[in-house]
Amino acid sequence: xxxxxxxxxxxxxxxxxxxxxxxxxxxxxxxxxxxxxxxxxxxxxxxxxxxxxxxxxxxxxxxxxxxxxxxxxxxxxxxxxxxxxxxxxxxxxxxxxxxxxxxxxxxxxxxxxxxxxxxxxxxxxxxxxxxxxxxxxxxxxxxxxxxx
Ligand code: DQA
Numbered sequence: 001x002x003x004x005x006x007x008x009x010x011x012x013x014x015x016x017x018x019x020x021x022x023x024x025x026x027x028x029x030x031x032x033x034x035x036x037x038x039x040x041x042x043x044x045x046x047x048x049x050x051x052x053x054x055x056x057x058x059x060x061x062x063x064x065x066x067x068x069x070x071x072x073x074x075x076x077x078x079x080x081x082x083x084x085x086x087x088x089x090x091x092x093x094x095x096x097x098x099x100x101x102x103x104x105x106x107x108x109x110x111x112x113x114x115x116x117x118x119x120x121x122x123x124x125x126x127x128x129x130x131x132x133x134x135x136x137x138x139x140x141x142x143x144x145x146x147x148x
Contacts, residue, residue, distance in 0.1 A: 002046050003070040003144045007036060007133065008061055009051035010077030010086075016102075024102050025129045032130045039134050043141040045071075055083055062089040071140040073133065075100045080115050090120035096143040098136040101126035 009029060012019060017028035027035075033049045040047035048069070052058050058079065065072050072095060079086050080101070090097050097120055104127030105112040118124055123139055125132045 002044055003141075004046040004048065004068065005040065005071040005073065005137075005140055005144075006061070006065045006069040007033075007047065007049045008058060008065075008072065008074040008076070009049070010058055010075060010079045011053040012077050013075060014051050014053065027130050032133055035130055036133050036137060039137050043137060045137070045141060045144075055079060055085060058083075059085050059089045062086065062093065065095065066093055069095060071095050071144050072097045073100050073136045073140060074098070074117060074121075075102070075133075076117050080105070080117050081111055083116055087116040087120050090117065093120075096122045096140055098122060098140050099124040099126075100132045100136045102129050102132055103127060 013029055016024055017026060029051060036049060037047055050061055058076065062072070072093065074097065076083065076086055099115065099117045099121040122143065125136045125139065128135060
């Protein structure tokens with residue numbers, strides 16, 4: 001059975017395409033999902049992709065990943081910098097978690113330099129636009145393979 005991974009997207013990422021394109025690029029979240037799906041298939045992975053603006057919905061999706069998925073990528077948007085609830089949900093998982101950001105958060109405002117997600121992540125990829133998701137897929141695929 002192919003490994004199944006979950007890609008979780010947080011608040012305002014549904015607005016990609018029109019949201020500050022000079023920072024986040026012109027691709028929509030649907031464009032990124034399509035790219036990820038294609039790349040995941042090349043890696044032999046099944047992929048689920050979700051987005052929510054609601055913190056609790058993100059927590060519930062992360063909790064469910066414990067039984068349905070073998071790896072998780074997360075771009076928690078602004079919750080990266082604020083959400084202990086999302087960090088705690090991620091800390092419960094025994095599957096590899098990779099933190100993803102389109103922008104280089106370390107090049108931006110100081111409040112974006114702190115990440116609660118990093119405390120629960122195996123690795124972090126930021127600054128490559130949608131390419132961050134693709135690199136993270138490569139990373140999670142390698143981690144899953146090394147465990148097999
Ligand atoms: C982001 C960076 C966050 O600081 C911001 O709040 C986002 C997007 C990124 O992908 O670059 O919503 O996670």
